[in-house]
Every structure is written in structure tokens, then in C-alpha cells.
Amino acid sequence: MNVSLVWFRDDLRVADHPALTAAAGDGQAVALYVLDEVSAGIRPLGGAAHWWLHHALVDLRQELDALGIPLLLRRGAGLDMVTAVATELGAGSIRWNRRYGGPERTVDAEVKLWAQEHGLHAESHQANLLHEPWKVTTGAGGPYRVFTPFWRTVSAHDFRAPLDAPDPGHGFAGELPHGDGLQDWGLLPHTPDWAQGLRESWTPTAAAGHERLEGFLAERVADYSEARDRPAINGTSGLSPYLRWGQLSPFQIWAALGPRRRELAGSNGPGVFATELGWREFCWHQLFHNPELATTNLRTQFNQFPWRDPANDPDAAAQLQAWKQGRTGIPLVDAGLRELWHSGAMHNRVRMVVASFLIKNLRLDWRLGEAWFWDTLVDADAASNPANWQWVAGSGADASPYFRIFNPVTQAKKFDAEGRYTTHWIPELLTGAYPEPIVDLQETRREALDAYASIKD
DNA sequence: TTTTGAGTTGTTCGA
DNA sequence: GTCGAACAACTCAAA
Numbered sequence: 304m305n306v307s308l309v310w311f312r313d314d315l316r317v318a319d320h321p322a323l324t325a326a327a328g329d330g331q332a333v334a335l336y337v338l339d340e341v342s343a344g345i346r347p348l349g350g351a352a353h354w355w356l357h358h359a360l361v362d363l364r365q366e367l368d369a370l371g372i373p374l375l376l377r378r379g380a381g382l383d384m385v386t387a388v389a390t391e392l393g394a395g396s397i398r399w400n401r402r403y404g405g406p407e408r409t410v411d412a413e414v415k416l417w418a419q420e421h422g423l424h425a426e427s428h429q430a431n432l433l434h435e436p437w438k439v440t441t442g443a444g445g446p447y448r449v450f451t452p453f454w455r456t457v458s459a460h461d462f463r464a465p466l467d468a469p470d471p472g473h474g475f476a477g478e479l480p481h482g483d484g485l486q487d488w489g490l491l492p493h494t495p496d497w498a499q500g501l502r503e504s505w506t507p508t509a510a511a512g513h514e515r516l517e518g519f520l521a522e523r524v525a526d527y528s529e530a531r532d533r534p535a536i537n538g539t540s541g542l543s544p545y546l547r548w549g550q551l552s553p554f555q556i557w558a559a560l561g562p563r564r565r566e567l568a569g570s571n572g573p574g575v576f577a578t579e580l581g582w583r584e585f586c587w588h589q590l591f592h593n594p595e596l597a598t599t600n601l602r603t604q605f606n607q608f609p610w611r612d613p614a615n616d617p618d619a620a621a622q623l624q625a626w627k628q629g630r631t632g633i634p635l636v637d638a639g640l641r642e643l644w645h646s647g648a649m650h651n652r653v654r655m656v657v658a659s660f661l662i663k664n665l666r667l668d669w670r671l672g673e674a675w676f677w678d679t680l681v682d683a684d685a686a687s688n689p690a691n692w693q694w695v696a697g698s699g700a701d702a703s704p705y706f707r708i709f710n711p712v713t714q715a716k717k718f719d720a721e722g723r724y725t726t727h728w729i730p731e732l733l734t735g736a737y738p739e740p741i742v743d744l745q746e747t748r749r750e751a752l753d754a755y756a757s758i759k760d
Numbered sequence: 761t762t763t764t765g766a767g768t769t770g771t772t773c774g775a
Numbered sequence: 776g777t778c779g780a781a782c783a784a785c786t787c788a789a790a
Contacts, residue, residue, distance in 0.1 A: 442789055442790090443788080449786085452766095452787080578768080652769075701786095703768080704767090704770090704782080706771080706782050706783075709770065709771085714770090759784085
């Protein structure tokens with residue numbers, strides 16, 4: 304009887320999991336999750352991500368238990384852990400769903416090489432992107448750099464139907480190698496326990512993700528194209544963390560969206576929402592072709608941009624701190640950053656506003672904001688987070704023109720006219736104890752335009 | 761090879 | 776209050 308080791312990564316689900324389905328077909332399956340924050344180039348997870356991961360693993364273990372498949376946990380370098388467990392288990396094959404970051408692909412290639420050298424079958428499967436990044440090129444043969452033609456090409460394809468979870472009865476019943484205890488990983492915060500807001504805001508299980516998807520499709524997707532811009536109402540899908548951790552797959556969402564998912568006419572809700580899946584694909588496309596996306600400007604003229612430096616400029620350092628803590632004196636900006644700190648998420652439109660404020664009004668490097676989001680968001684992934692920060696900065700693919708500078712006061716008037724969102728997160732707006740703005744919006748806007756003009760050519 | 765049309769999410773100013 | 780133009784050219788994708 305062949306025993307297959309299924310290496311789980313950012314795909315913490317049992318349905319539409321091609322590696323798990325194939326392993327069940329092989330004979331007997333054992334699941335392994337490796338918390339790898341030490342392999343070369345791998346980015347350690349942020350605090351909010353650790354919180355979500357802990358609960359997602361508890362949930363995954365329950366779902367696998369129902370199939371009779373054991374889940375082992377190991378912490379360390381992916382190559383060392385996977386090869387050790389495969390050896391101890393006497394596995395005949397190792398299977399996983401593909402990932403697309405540079406350091407991660409290096410690790411996976413090393414595991415595949417080790418398997419070949421040791422006579423094991425090793426196979427990767429497509430699960431987390433609708434379309435493999437290397438399979439789509441422009442007419443000239445290169446990667447797309449503009450979203451619209453990218454999505455026009457990709458979305459014209461037919462994507463496979465999502466898979467059901469495998470039938471029970473394919474779990475490995477022999478003696479298992481040892482695994483770590485999840486509690487011993489210390490992923491949950493204590494002293495202080497800052498996760499109260501996360502617990503109030505999220506149920507980090509696959510079942511909750513499916514419920515959220517069903518509720519969104521039944522009640523809200525029709526109004527999505529308008530409602531998603533208003534932060535005080537429940538107009539967005541709220542599915543991003545479930546996609547981030549793979550508790551939902553893009554194939555499941557694509558299938559559930561139904562036949563109008565390719566239509567954009569008349570601000571069709573399913574079509575507009577499908578383009579958000581398209582942006583996720585486009586971000587991973589960018590990361591695949593630019594592994595340094597989180598650290599390097601895609602447009603190299605931005606290497607000369609005159610950022611203010613918190614390390615040498617006390618005013619800049621204080622303003623960065625005020626931004627993180629939601630005390631800039633700009634209500635929409637502060638509301639967004641307080642929402643982030645409380646809930647581990649931020650409304651999509653407000654993300655653009657706070658990013659524009661950091662980059663353009665405070666003239667602080669987009670990488671500083673990207674790092675804060677990486678640490679505090681439950682949905683930050685290695686592609687979408689840096690790609691979107693570069694988009695706001697103007698340094699990235701399909702970047703917004705440099706003169707497009709959000710005015711957070713104007714944005715609040717347009718999208719939160721009654722101030723419901725801002726007063727929810729900033730109650731002192733009503734008592735008058737709220738601080739003055741830390742910068743003048745008009746003056747810093749002009750300075751940003753000058754700074755952008757200075758790097759032309 | 762050259763040409764052409766287009767490019768997520770904005771703001772301000774002046775008529 | 777409302778509307779259109781200016782903002783600045785450049786890069787990209789495809790014909």
C-alpha cells in the first residue's frame with residue numbers, strides 16, 4: 304500500500320485540494336504542515352497572520368480527522384522537515400499544491416530533487432491560482448504589465464470545476480512520526496493578548512469562509528460595484544483572508560459566481576467581483592516574474608525618489624508612528640488604521656486612502672507601509688500586499704499616474720458622507736478631543752507633485 | 761516595424 | 776452645484 308505525504312502550505316482546506324485528492328487515490332495519506340520561517344529568503348509571518356494560522360490549523364486538523372487523515376506539524380526548514388517526515392514514514396510519494404514566490408519555489412524544487420534522488424514520487428498540483436503565471440504572455444512573449452489585457456486574456460479561459468473533498472477511508476493507520484504540538488508554537492498572543500478584536504471580527508475556519516461566500520452571493524453581490532466603495536456598510540465580500548490561507552480556493556469562488564462572471568456591462572456585480580479575483584491573479588503574476596516585488600521598485604526611476612527617512616528625521620519618525628497608531632488627525636486615515644489594529648483588516652477603499660496619505664502626504668517609503676500591513680493584516684499575502692503598495696506609490700505595474708493623490712477629506716465626503724465609519728472608529732470625534740492634522744494636505748500634496756516631478760526621465 | 765489606442769479606484773480649477 | 780479640462784507624458788499591448 305502506497306503512503307503519500309501531502310504537504311500543506313497556503314491551502315488549508317480539504318475540498319478542491321488536488322494534492323490531497325491525488326494522495327487519497329494513491330492509497331493512504333498523511334498530511335504535514337511545516338511552519339517555515341527560516342529557509343533562505345522566506346519572509347516570516349506577521350503577528351495577525353500567526354493568529355489566523357493557529358486557528359486555521361486547528362480547523363484543518365478537524366476536517367482531516369473526519370476523513371481519517373492525520374495531520375503532523377513541524378517547525379523548521381521546509382526541505383529538512385519534509386524529507387525527514389517522508390523518510391520516517393516510509394512514504395512512496397510527496398504531493399503538494401504549487402506556490403509562486405521565489406524562495407518558496409526554490410525550496411519546492413529542492414524537495415523534488417531529493418525525492419528523485421531517493422526514489423520517491425514527487426508531484427505538484429495547480430490549486431491556488433486559476434491560471435499558471437507562466438502560461439500567459441503578451442503577443443511579444445513577455446509577462447503582462449497592464450491589468451486589463453491580462454484579465455481579458457486570462458478570463459477568456461475555462462477554469463476547471465472545483466473538486467470535492469476525498470472520501471473517507473484513505474488515511475494512514477500505521478505508526479506516525481512525531482509532530483509538534485500546535486500550542487508549543489506560541490502563535491497566539493499573550494501578555495498582552497491583543498487578539499480580542501480579531502476574535503470579534505472573524506471566524507477563521509473553512510466552513511465560515513464558505514458561509515461568508517454563500518451569504519455574499521445571496522445577498523450582496525448584486526450591489527457590489529457601488530456598495531464596495533462605502534466603508535460604513537457591509538459591501539465588500541470579506542473573503543480575502545480565506546483566500547489568503549486557502550480555506551477557500553479561487554476555483555470554488557469562480558464556480559459559485561455563475562454565468563455572469565465575465566460580464567462587466569452595467570456594473571454587473573458578479574463580473575466586477577470576478578475582476579477582484581483577477582487582480583489577485585495579476586499580483587501573483589507580478590510576483591512570479593519579479594520575486595523581489597516586496598523590496599524593489601518595479602520602475603527603477605523610483606530608486607531616486609526623495610523619501611523622507613524616519614531613521615534620520617525625527618519628524619518623519621513621529622509621523623510614521625502617528626500613522627500606525629491612527630493619530631494623524633485626519634479622520635478617514637485614522638479610522639482605517641484603527642480598524643486595522645482592531646480587526647486585522649481594513650476596508651478596500653480606505654486602504655488606498657491610508658496608503659496614499661503615507662506615501663504622498665507624509666512622503667514615506669511605500670515599503671514602510673507594506674511592512675506594517677504585513678504585520679497587522681490577517682489577509683496579507685506575499686503578492687497582493689507589495690503589488691498594491693507599489694501600485695499606489697506609482698512604482699509598480701500598471702501604476703496610477705503620479706498626480707492621482709487622494710484627498711482623504713474629499714474621499715470621506717464622497718464615500719462616508721454621514722461620518723458613520725469615522726465616528727465608529729474614532730468616538731472622540733463626537734466629544735471634541737480629536738487632534739489637529741499632523742500635516743497640511745494642500746501643502747504636502749504640492750510637495751509630493753514636486754517630488755514625483757524630480758524623478759521623471 | 762510602426763502605429764495606434766488605451767490605461768482600477770483622483771483632485772482641482774474655472775466656466 | 777455641476778461639468779469638463781488639465782494634470783504629463785509614458786508605457787504597454789496588439790494590430
